[in-house]
Amino acid sequence: MRTDEELMELYxxxxxxxxxxxxxxxxxxxxHFAYRMTGDQARAEEAAQETFLRIARAAxxxxxxxxxxTWMYTVARRTTLNFLRDEKEEGDKVPIPPGxxxxxxxxxxxLRGPNALNPEExxxxxxxxxxxxxxxxRLPETCRAAFVLNRGDGLSYEEVATVLGITTQAVKSxxxxxxxxxxxxxxxxxx
Amino acid sequence: MECxxxxxxxxxxxxxxxxxxxxxxxxxxxxxxAECRDLERKMRAIGTGVxxxxxxxxxxxxxxxxxxxxxxxxxxxxxxxxxxxIRWAAVPLAAAVAxxxxxxTSPEKGKDVVAPREQLPHVARGAPVTESGEAPASAGLxxxxxxxxxxxxxxGHEQLTPEDLEIIAHLDVLExxxxxxxxxxxxxxxxxxxxxxxQG
Numbered sequence: 001m002r003t004d005e006e007l008m009e010l011y012x013x014x015x016x017x018x019x020x021x022x023x024x025x026x027x028x029x030x031x032h033f034a035y036r037m038t039g040d041q042a043r044a045e046e047a048a049q050e051t052f053l054r055i056a057r058a059a060x061x062x063x064x065x066x067x068x069x070t071w072m073y074t075v076a077r078r079t080t081l082n083f084l085r086d087e088k089e090e091g092d093k094v095p096i097p098p099g100x101x102x103x104x105x106x107x108x109x110x111l112r113g114p115n116a117l118n119p120e121e122x123x124x125x126x127x128x129x130x131x132x133x134x135x136x137x138r139l140p141e142t143c144r145a146a147f148v149l150n151r152g153d154g155l156s157y158e159e160v161a162t163v164l165g166i167t168t169q170a171v172k173s174x175x176x177x178x179x180x181x182x183x184x185x186x187x188x189x190x191x
Numbered sequence: 192m193e194c195x196x197x198x199x200x201x202x203x204x205x206x207x208x209x210x211x212x213x214x215x216x217x218x219x220x221x222x223x224x225a226e227c228r229d230l231e232r233k234m235r236a237i238g239t240g241v242x243x244x245x246x247x248x249x250x251x252x253x254x255x256x257x258x259x260x261x262x263x264x265x266x267x268x269x270x271x272x273x274x275x276x277i278r279w280a281a282v283p284l285a286a287a288v289a290x291x292x293x294x295x296t297s298p299e300k301g302k303d304v305v306a307p308r309e310q311l312p313h314v315a316r317g318a319p320v321t322e323s324g325e326a327p328a329s330a331g332l333x334x335x336x337x338x339x340x341x342x343x344x345x346x347g348h349e350q351l352t353p354e355d356l357e358i359i360a361h362l363d364v365l366e367x368x369x370x371x372x373x374x375x376x377x378x379x380x381x382x383x384x385x386x387x388x389x390q391g
Contacts, residue, residue: 035246056265
C-alpha cells in the first residue's frame with residue numbers, strides 16, 4: 001500500500017486515483033476535526049471541503065519531506081480558524097452557557113445524573129455529545145486544537161507541536177489546561 | 192505539594208508522553224493518593240469523550256468536493272473508455288485520410304491513369320488532320336473532348352512532321368482492312384507513303 005506522501009506525489013503528477021485514495025483515507029478525520037473545532041455540523045462540512053480544496057491548490061508547493069497528515073492538519077486547523085474568526089465577526093454564533101435557554105427559546109438540554117459522562121461504561125448519547133461539544137467551544141482555541149489533535153486524532157505531542165508551531169512542552173501544558181477546564185465545565189457529568 | 196506538581200505529568204502519562212521512569216513514579220503516587228486516582232479517572236473520561244465526539248460525513252460530501260475541484264481544474268477528469276478508444280484511433284485514422292487525399296489530388300495521378308496513347312495529339316480516326324496535328328472541332332467528336340487542351344507531349348514526339356501524324360492517324364485502317372473497301376475512303380498508297388515522298 002502506498003504511503004500518503006507517495007500518493008501526494010502521484011497527484012502532483014496528475015493522478016486522479018491518488019487524490020481519491022488520499023480523500024478516502026482522510027476525509028472522515030478532517031470532518032471530525034472540523035466538527036470538534038467548530039461545534040457545528042454545517043460549518044464543519046464547509047471547513048472540511050475548503051481544507052481539501054486548499055490541499056489540492058497547494059499540492060505543487062508541498063514539500064515531500066513533510067509528513068502529509070501533519071501538513072493536512074495544519075491546513076485544516078488554519079481553515080477552521082478562519083471559519084471561527086468569520087463567525088466571531090459576523091456575530092452569528094455565541095456559546096450558550098449551561099442552563100440558559102437556547103437561541104430559539106427552547107429549554108436547555110436536561111442532563112443525566114452525575115455518572116452520565118463515563119464513555120467507557122455507557123453509550124455516548126447525542127445529548128451528552130452536544131454538551132461536550134459546547135464545552136469544547138469554550139476552551140481557548142490553542143488549547144482546544146492541541147487537545148483535539150492529540151485525543152481526537154491521535155497525533156503525538158511532537159506532531160501537535162508541528163501543527164501548531166509551538167514546543168512539545170507547550171503542547172503538554174495546553175492539553176493539561178484543556179483537561180482542567182473541561183473537567184470544570186462538565187463537573188456535573190463526570191463520574 | 193507533590194500532587195500539584197504531578198497533575199500535568201498525570202495528564203501526559205494518559206497520553207503516553209512520559210518516560211518509563213516518570214510513569215513508574217506516577218503509578219507509585221496513584222497507589223497511595225485517592226484524590227489523584229479520581230483526577231486520573233476523570234482525565235481519561237474527558238479524553239475518551241473527545242474521541243467519541245464526531246461529525247457526520249454526508250453521503251454527497253465526495254461528489255460536492257470533486258465537483259468544486261473539477262470546476263477549478265484541480266482534479267483530472269476521468270476519461271470514458273469510448274473517448275479513450277477514439278483518442279487512440281485518431282492517429283491511424285488521420286493518417287489513412289491524409290493518404291487518401293494525397294492519392295486523389297496528387298499531380299502524379301494523370302501519369303498513372305491516362306494511357307500513353309491518349310497523351311498523343313488527339314486525332315479523330317478517319318477525320319481530316321490539321322497542320323497542327325489536331326482534329327477540328329467539327330470532326331464529329333464531343334465538343335468537350337475536341338476543345339480540351341493538347342495532352343502533355345511525349346518526349347521526342349514534338350519532332351514528328353504533319354505527315355507522320357497523318358500516318359499515325361490512319362494506322363487503325365491497317366488494323367481493320369475492311370475499312371479499305373469503304374467507298375470514297377483514302378487510297379492505300381496515300382496512307383503508306385507521305386505526300387512528299389510520293390512526289391519524289
